[in-house]
Amino acid sequence: ADATNGYFRLGYSANSIAMGGASTATAQDAMAGASNPALALNIDTNFTAAVSLFAPDRGFTVEGGGPAAPPEFGLQQQDTSSDSHYFVIPSFGYNRIIDEDFAINVNVYANGGMNTDYSESVFYAGETGVDLSQMFISTSFAYKVAETTHIGIAPIIAGQRFKARGLNSFAGFSQDPTKLSDNQYDYSFGYGARFGVWHGLNENWSFGASYQTETKFQEFEKYEGLFAENGAFNIPETYNLGxxxxxxxxxxxxxxxxxxxxxxxxxxNPMLPALAPGSLGTDGGPGFGWQDMNVYELGFAIDGASDNTYRFGVSYGEQPIPSSEVLFNILAPGVQEWHFTAGYEFGVNDVDYAFALMYSPSKSVKGRNPLLGSQEQTIELEMSQIELTFGANF
Known part of the structure; x- marks a missing residue:
């Protein structure tokens, strides 16, 4: 699928998405351990299953300039959209209360990943795009250290796959041009952990915090000539407070x-000044130039009659791509900032069914082509997103 907060998803179940992703201090269902493993003792439901239909609309516009002789690299003037528009993203959670002091929670979920699929030859080397998919299995162990204080740890195992097309025009910049592009899917596996704490301040207020380590992966061997550190593509560490x-x-x-x-x-890593002959794929080599993100999420849940719950939320995070990095990020235009959400949950017999809708309005980033100094050429990345999620808690 594609990006939400960079390439992290807003939430991992219908209820957490409907709350704008706010889920570090509040347990809405059996997917709560994906945000904070200490919440396993706060969960009433045993199972949560959800599936999201994700519909991003992303593309780019090139104005001015044009093709130029090496070492300059100008693009054709164009207004292009990615051809892949719909993605299905599943998630599953199981929670078991062992006794009043101990609980286990298992979550299977996906990150947003990155995907672009341009039928045009963006970089003069055939149809262009990338596809990154990531899956996680997180097992949370929660322990009550005091009546209103829980701690948790969740070992994580993860897998990812990646392919790239249409990048062979950058062969002169790669340490291994045979492992740069058009090598079909490559797979790697990794591990990490999330730590969490939950504390009830009084009968109304509670606090939650969690930290997820950097998820270490095997290198993508087929793309050692593209990603820095010989094909390394780890998942960054994250901090949550709620x-x-x-x-x-x-x-x-x-x-x-x-x-x-x-x-x-x-x-x-920024593209410049690192980009030089033989630099792609090396330690310290060029990357996508993404900056760190601070994300703020606010959610509301209102209980109605007959086991009905209405949820609303909003999230904001300044997108991570600076205007100087627009050239490479044609492949990964994760520029979203605002997300607006709503959801509804209702009970039938012993099953609670949940629905959530997320809308992220169009956001764009515009900058100069850094590899075309002799001409004025601008590249504008643009994206909007809609996501519909169906879930069941039982």
Whole structure:
């Protein structure tokens, strides 16, 4: 699929998405461990299953300039959209209360990933695009250290796959041109962990915090000539802080999230001045130039009659792509900032069904082509997103 907060998803279940992603201090269903493993003791449901239909609309516009002789690299003037528009993203959670002091929570979920599929020859080397998919299996162990304080740890195992097309025009910049582009899918596996704490401040207020380590992956061997550090593509560390205010029939939740993209060379390294003959794929080589993200999420839940719950949310995070990095990010235009969400949950017999809608309005980033100094050429990246999620809690 494609980006939300960079390439992190807004939430991992219908209820967490409907709350704008605010889920570090509040447990809405059995997917809560994906945000904070300490919440496993706060969950009433045993199973949560969800599937999202994700519809991003992304593309780019090139104005001015044009093709130029090496070492300059100008693009054709064009207004182009990615051809892939719909993605299906599943998630699953299981929670078991062992006793009053201990609980286990298992989550299977995906990150947003990155995907572009341009039928045009953007870089003069055939149809162009990338496809990155990531899956996680997180097992949370939560322990009650005091009556209102829980701690949790969640070992994570993860897998990802990646392919790139249409990049062979950059062969002269690669340490291994045979491992730059058009090598079909490559797969790698990795590991990490998330740590969390939850504390009930009083009968209405609670606090949550979690930290996820950098997820270390095997290198993409087929793309050692593209990604820095010989094909490395780790997932950055994240920090979450959350507050929940809860009364008898409504809940307000607020989260802050920090995503340290700049720590991952293949994502955070800027294209210039690192781009030079033989530099792509090397330690310290060019990347996508993504900056760290601070994300703020606010969610509301209102309990109605007959086991009905209405949820609303909003999220904002300054997008990570500076205007100086627009050329490479044609492949990964993760420029979204605002997300608006709503959801509805209702019970039938022993099953609660949940729906969530997310809308992220169009956002664009515009900058100069950094490889065309003799001519004025601008590249504008633009994206908008809609996501519809169906879930069941039982």
């Amino acid at each position: 507050l929940e205010f809860k009364r008898s029939n409504y809940t307000v939740a607020f989260d802050y999230q920090r995503i340290n993209y700049s720590d991952i060379q293949s994502v955070g």
